[in-house]
Amino acid sequence: MKALFVNGSPRKNWNTHKMLESAAKGAAEAGAETEIVHLYDMAFKGCVSCFACKVKGNRTNGLCAFRDPLTPVLEKARAADVIVIGSPVYFSYPTGPTRSFLERLMFPVLAYKTEGRRILKRTVPTAMIYTMNCTEEMMPKVNYPVLLSANAGALEMLFGYSETLYSCDTMQFTDYSRYDVTLFDGDHKAQHREEQFPKDLQNAFGLGKRLVQKAVEMNQ
Numbered sequence: 456m457k458a459l460f461v462n463g464s465p466r467k468n469w470n471t472h473k474m475l476e477s478a479a480k481g482a483a484e485a486g487a488e489t490e491i492v493h494l495y496d497m498a499f500k501g502c503v504s505c506f507a508c509k510v511k512g513n514r515t516n517g518l519c520a521f522r523d524p525l526t527p528v529l530e531k532a533r534a535a536d537v538i539v540i541g542s543p544v545y546f547s548y549p550t551g552p553t554r555s556f557l558e559r560l561m562f563p564v565l566a567y568k569t570e571g572r573r574i575l576k577r578t579v580p581t582a583m584i585y586t587m588n589c590t591e592e593m594m595p596k597v598n599y600p601v602l603l604s605a606n607a608g609a610l611e612m613l614f615g616y617s618e619t620l621y622s623c624d625t626m627q628f629t630d631y632s633r634y635d636v637t638l639f640d641g642d643h644k645a646q647h648r649e650e651q652f653p654k655d656l657q658n659a660f661g662l663g664k665r666l667v668q669k670a671v672e673m674n675q
């Protein structure tokens with residue numbers, strides 16, 4: 456049982472990475488072999504519309520044919536039993552590299568067929584983890600539940616199962632006094648980090664564990 460965790464944040468050891476680490480610990484507790492990869496360590500493109508994966512009789516087997524530094528990660532994702540993708544919210548969407556990764560992950564397993572869109576025979580439980588400045592109360596006002604659940608919808612259709620987890624009101628800088636910021640209060644952020652973030656990490660742990668259990672149950 457392999458569980459792959461994909462960090463779509465440029466920062467290591469910050470909010471998104473920490474949420475993924477916790478989810479990976481949960482997956483490991485449920486018996487999975489886990490790995491975290493960092494998208495910003497690689498120079499890669501999104502889908503280039505080559506359509507090699509849609510050619511009649513193609514042998515891509517659901518793997519993107521365009522070869523670049525992302526290829527080994529896509530191979531790992533294709534072999535994984537669980538895939539968890541974490542991203543900060545940048546201007547209401549996942550980061551650019553996260554989107555590029557999702558295009559390359561999803562398009563080759565999308566069938567352009569009237570009889571069904573899915574080519575995968577087994578269920579691969581997936582999840583999106585988002586971290587953001589936005590507070591939980593503000594989320595509906597800025598339409599995030601709708602905007603951010605679009606990816607989970609596509610993942611669910613193609614891989615058979617998907618969940619979305621949010622970590623809101625995250626701490627963006629270690630020392631707010633250094634930055635020209637009046638929109639966010641450093642003391643509030645520090646308090647939220649101390650009180651809420653451990654709960655978010657616990658939720659991520661539970662998510663990782665649950666997805667591995669689902670991978671077993673759903674493929675029996």
Ligand SMILES: Cc1cc2nc3c(=O)[nH]c(=O)nc-3n(C[C@H](O)[C@H](O)[C@H](O)COP(=O)(O)O)c2cc1C
Pocket residue numbers: 464465466469470471472542543544545546547548586587588589625626627
């Ligand atoms: C370029 C940029 C754009 C951002 N846009 C948003 C946004 O639209 N909504 C939001 O809630 N937070 C936004 N943020 C804040 C990040 O989503 C938040 O700090 C996140 O937790 C950072 O993740 P990290 O700590 O893993 O890097 C933005 C941050 C940056 C750098």
